[in-house]
Amino acid sequence: MTVERRLEAIGPRLHRQLGRLYPEHDQQALRQQVETLLRERAAERPAALQALDAARRADPDWFVRPDMLGYSTYVDRFGGTVAGLAAHVDHLAALGVRYLHVLALLKARAGDSDGGFAVADYLAIEPRLGTMADVERLAERLRAARISLCVDLALNHTADDHAWAKAARAGDPFYRAFYMVVDDAEAAERNAELPQVFPTTAPGNFTHVPEMGGNVWTTFYPFQWDLNWRNPQVFVAILDAALRLANHGIEAFRLDSTAFLWKQPGTDCRNLPQAHHIVRGLRAALDIVAPATLLKAEAIVPTAFVPPYFGMDEGDGFEPECHLVYNNSLMVAGWVALAEQSAQLPAVIVAASGGLPSGANWLSYARCHDDIGWGAVLGDLRAIDAEPEARLRAAAAFLHGTGDSWARGVPFQSDGAALHGTNGTLASLAGLEAAQDDAAREMALRRITLLNALSIASGGLATTYMGDEAGLLNDYDYAGDPELAHEGRWIHRPAMDWWALETPAALRISGDLTALRDARIASGGAGAPTPTATGDAALLGIACGRDRVFLNFGDREVAVPEAGRDRLSGAVVEAVPAWGVVWLEAGA
Template sequence: MIIDSEQSAVGLERLHDRVLQHLQVIYHHVAVPQGLEQLADELVSTMGLDGDVHFPRQYANHWNQGDVVMITYGDTVLAENEKPLQTLKRFLDNYTGGVISAVHLLPFYPWSSDDGFSVLDYSSVNEALGDWDDVAAIAADYDLMADLVINHCSSRSLWFENFLKDEDPGRDYFFTASPDDDLSAVVRPRTSPLLREVTTARGTEWVWCTFSHDQVDLDFRNPAVLRQFVSIVRHYLNNGVRLFRLDAVAFLWKIPGTSCLNLEQTHELVRLLRTLVEHARPDAVLITETNIPNRENLSYFGNANEAHCVYNFSLPPLLLNTLVSGDCSYLKQWLMSMPPAQNGTTYFNFVASHDGIGLRPAEGLLSDEELDTLIATMQEFGGHVSYRALEDGRNRPYEINISLFDALQGTLDGPDEHGLARFLCAHAIMFGLEGIPGLYIHSFLGTRNDYSRVKHSGHNRAINRHQWQLAELDEALTDPVASHGLVVRGLRDLLAIRRCQPAFHPNATQFTLHLGCHLFGFWRQSMDRRQSIFCISNISNEDQPLNLQDINLIEYHQWLDLISGEHYAGREQQLVLEPYQTLWITNMREEN
């Protein structure tokens, strides 16, 4: 709600005090020249909160079962004589209408490398894609998610050029260290050297580069960097962004001698950003992108006071392993260990993304032997592997790079005829789980491995970043027997069902079912307890029997499968699930 003028002064004072508390934690060991009181005032003013202040409702869910996020680059779909963002909007309107509520538009800023994640200018739209009007057009019809690339920026940016020249803005924006510092415990997601030697107007410096030497880490010990990013957030809000993906945020704060991962200052910075953002727009959502082991990832929920959503990074490798091995034991064990998200928070589920299938989130969940088998299988299906550096200098697999459609074209025994069914099964499982589904555009389209882009770019991740010509795509999607059209129609059908079922609300109750190793199942119940849905998938390549007594259906209810429309007479009935078939058995059907 918006507070009235009589409450304004009191509200601003409370907000100032809350921001100040965050800053006291963040800068506990850092001297802030202007003082924390003044810095708090500056941040509140920069966010535009020194006038009317919105006060968010605590534990409010800003989502429902109709929310699905399409993940895409701005230039995934191209047409002659049209800006790519305009072409993308046309594609979305034509093919996703009614089943997609939000669009995660991957970095659309000017960039120098890493397909947008090495940002040159945070305030501009890449001219090759379009302009802010084109972004606003997407935001007008879909909730817009944008990346806040907060850990690093391009070595060719104005900020870094000024760092080299010892000029503002940028003079003290970047984190430096000495090769003599104890950096042995630093967790790395890449194999490149952590420090990069540069010549500046002050002499030789060593800048910190978590990801690549073109992506130089910013130094949030300098409050000027924090002020810049608060200004950037305000700018994005003004241009229609509602969901903020905090890219690589786990690496934000560095202290040599530590892992430099998930430090308390990093968590407090997320809390600070949430405070500022939700007072500017109460329905704004922060999503942390932390490709790290499961327990560490969950810590970014805080006490419902950090991220509204966390990426469910363990789901892709576990679900992939389940479907190629035909054994859901590890997926089931993991699901049972996942705490239900508090109201006001939820999981962001995905099976594939613009990056590869991360392996770190599977650490402690799958054994090294199982991971090695999975990697070898994906390599047989045309995938590549990217590595990270360990403390002892060895390299370890970090992610599998492969299109999901190709990844699911077979099992550990090799390719088979069940690829399409297996692929749709993966999404049916993901769509049913507690949380908001994120659907990568190349999964929506059933895109195959793009080896030419890998060769051209020299980067493994390009294998799953194909660019479609819209005319070619239209032809592929209208072909009644082509796999691309079958995928789109199959996913659209599932999403159309999902969006009408209150038991699929992201915060609806979820319990894991125990149906053996070949049937993966869980139960969802709507928040008003009126609707139940039993989600059961055959994750094997053989028929599997299911006795309805095993899922404890209430006898006096009428039950049906939402996907097939088949009704069930009673608990004594025994079904047979075909390979990779999914059932959504419910006691009530909700329709548009």
């Protein structure tokens, strides 16, 4: 199908979004501007990527497969440079990786950059990591290994030293309209109704910039200027960046901070309908020019707000939005379950995770580069518990190592009294750091596999975070680095220790990951999970393809509802050991 035919078929969906977002603008002129851009970028698309487009249009559910497992990493922490990362593709392939999310790859702000998420240039690579030519070679190497490359596309903001921000600061009216500036009175009024993302390190939502004549909207850090998506030229500029990056071989975009895009007085400026219209417009445009490309929503929001990020019907038929959405609530629920020795909350989240539209999948994980944000599951807990905040505070306190806890987490943006977040690597949070003997290490390793099993058995594109396959522990050395000391999340962003892959713990963890991957492939399980009854509060049951998987979040053995052959051990089993997993083979 040619770009003209795709434009004819998909263009109306794109134009609907533009009409919803910019009703007061000249629609004909805007459509012409966007369509001209689409044709130009389509003409530049390399033949190899056009062939990939055709293959994926013929197989639109290619990313909803039992073998679709992922990996997420920082380039410098993993391989030093883009070329160094490319040298370790064989390691990723051995883990069964089919999707690689490279964090903070684009050129970042000089100095503090929120871990690279304050982007100074959407079309350049961080110089210390390499060049765009290096990225093209990496993408080609990954495609040969059947691995899709994903990078971050920051939609909510740019760095304050981005060319657009520099021009705005210098008085260019075109680029000044790319950002939002309010006076002191409006900033105070808005701050009273807006929550704070980083209340300790970056309180408030505005930053006074004299050259801009007021207070620039800065939801995250003062050096991250929020984009004014009410301006259609912002949509055009971001779309152009996405299309150019896709033509360099990038196959997926993690859309950073999607919930925050549209600003509306009288609201908390999160999850507003216009934010969805923006992303659906980007999706339609990419479907026209680069249909091999996936969009993934970084929507770290309560479960009830997640479904629209997959798309919805607003009267003109179903409008797809993101192919992938983080199942953040399931990740948080897994840690609550470990702390409580109860499967109640993950069972609720699994039940709420069904009903995905065609051509959509969850992105599941045990840990990531961010903190465990406890507030994400407050809404889910309110339905089953009269005091959800107290319950989450207890879970957080346990993971922070209070009492006889085996966990070694650290509070994030709080002294632990406020309900905010928890930092730590998978291994340290699961007890490997605190383990002093073989018995304690065995229990910690089981808990690591348990959370990996929750991610894999729940059917989504299960993604391993860098170093978790090696059991890397918290890196406390970050506190001695003046550029990192204020950002507690660096505790779980250690440099990859390649020697650690040969330790007994790493061999056990990676071996268990392989067994879980093979079991899911054999079961045919992928996509939305389905809960199954277990009869025990500590035991979570999930139907995965033809099989049933049982996850024991307690420190005692629990009987399975019926005996069967376990794909992981090959034995016929009647019970799940403490902190254990049993993958019952159908009909065995």
